[in-house]
Amino acid sequence: MxxxxxxxxxxxxxxxxxxxxGCATSNACSSDKNCKDxxxxxxxxxxxATRTGYCTSDSVCNDTLKFxxxxxxxxxxxxxxxxxxxxxxxxxxxxxxxxxxxxxxxFCDVDSLCGLDQVCSPTKxxxxxxPGKCENNxxxxxxxxxxxxxxxxxxxPGKCDLxxxxxxxxxxxxxTHACTTRAGFCSNDLDCPKWQVCDTNTHRCGTxxxxxxxxxxCADWQICNMTAHKCTIRRGLCQTAxxxxxxxxxxxxxxxxxxxxxxFCDxxxxxxxxxxxxxxxKCHLRPGYCTxxxxxxxxxxxxxxxxxxxxxxxxxxxxxxxxxGSTCDPDTNRCRGGC
Numbered sequence: 182m183x184x185x186x187x188x189x190x191x192x193x194x195x196x197x198x199x200x201x202x203g204c205a206t207s208n209a210c211s212s213d214k215n216c217k218d219x220x221x222x223x224x225x226x227x228x229x230a231t232r233t234g235y236c237t238s239d240s241v242c243n244d245t246l247k248f249x250x251x252x253x254x255x256x257x258x259x260x261x262x263x264x265x266x267x268x269x270x271x272x273x274x275x276x277x278x279x280x281x282x283x284x285x286x287x288f289c290d291v292d293s294l295c296g297l298d299q300v301c302s303p304t305k306x307x308x309x310x311x312p313g314k315c316e317n318n319x320x321x322x323x324x325x326x327x328x329x330x331x332x333x334x335x336x337x338p339g340k341c342d343l344x345x346x347x348x349x350x351x352x353x354x355x356x357t358h359a360c361t362t363r364a365g366f367c368s369n370d371l372d373c374p375k376w377q378v379c380d381t382n383t384h385r386c387g388t389x390x391x392x393x394x395x396x397x398x399c400a401d402w403q404i405c406n407m408t409a410h411k412c413t414i415r416r417g418l419c420q421t422a423x424x425x426x427x428x429x430x431x432x433x434x435x436x437x438x439x440x441x442x443x444x445f446c447d448x449x450x451x452x453x454x455x456x457x458x459x460x461x462x463k464c465h466l467r468p469g470y471c472t473x474x475x476x477x478x479x480x481x482x483x484x485x486x487x488x489x490x491x492x493x494x495x496x497x498x499x500x501x502x503x504x505x506g507s508t509c510d511p512d513t514n515r516c517r518g519g520c
Contacts, residue, residue: 219254246280272306298332324358350384376410402437428462455491469493 208229209215210222216229223230231237236249242256246264250257258268261282263275269282276283284290289301295308302309310320313334315327321334328335336342339360341353347360350368354361362368367379373386376394380387388394393405399412402420406413414420418438419431425439429447432440441447445462452464455472459465466472470491471483477493484494487506494516498509504516 322358374410426462 376392455470
């Protein structure tokens with residue numbers, strides 16, 4: 182039993198030692214694979230440590246001219262500081278006395294190193310003419326040439342720097358340095374929508390023949406389709422029978438409206454008072470009306486005139502109330518004929 186207790190205590194001691202030594206921390210390791218690229222695994226301490234030649238802070242560099250790059254984890258020279266020419270850009274040399282990078286002969290980093298009409302190019306690090314100035318054509322923009330007398334760049338024909346270099350209906354495109362057509366103006370028909378043409382006098386787009394911009398450009402029975410810019414028939418009007426339904430014809434000489442063909446209708450007003458206009462555009466007898474007695478009950482007849490015209494009325498009667506529009510003959514008990 183004592184041996185078992187001793188083994189248990191020994192196991193607990195080993196576990197506590199490993200925990201206190203750092204194996205339970207996030208920096209713990211058992212091999213280099215557990216560490217970052219700039220680290221190795223210290224197998225005695227079982228923690229990741231910084232490799233030789235790498236750093237984690239400026240103090241590791243031990244040089245006031247250097248700093249620890251947080252990405253590469255290498256000690257690098259502060260911008261513009263050096264100990265040899267190799268620490269500088271290829272257009273610089275190292276001033277060993279001051280440990281600073283300076284421009285080589287023929288190069289620059291500030292305008293003060295250049296001539297009166299020159300500036301230091303931030304990309305080439307050489308002195309170049311000031312904007313607008315030139316020593317040769319290559320010092321000018323692609324739309325310019327160099328005036329070797331004035332040492333100034335000037336625009337090629339058709340190009341511009343200012344609005345005054347263009348015609349009144351043009352402006353200067355500062356991106357392309359070309360005279361371009363102003364909004365609302367045109368240089369030819371291609372600058373206009375397809376339904377317009379360019380007036381070369383006013384340089385404005387106008388309505389082409391056969392097209393329209395407003396209703397006033399069309400006949401009084403037409404309107405302007407503002408999408409197609411073509412004159413089209415007003416709603417409810419027509420020009421030919423093809424503008425009408427199959428049961429209609431176009432009154433093209435008169436009202437320019439679609440009217441029903443003979444035997445057809447569009448509304449009840451196109452039918453007799455005892456008819457209704459059906460969905461088939463034909464007149465049909467109204468419920469409760471008649472045109473002949475065969476449409477009535479056996480004891481009724483179809484009245485032809487009077488207030489009860491085209492209504493079925495009783496043939497036999499007991500009183501005048503049974504004979505709308507006429508009277509009851511008491512001798513025969515029949516309604517007297519109203520017509």
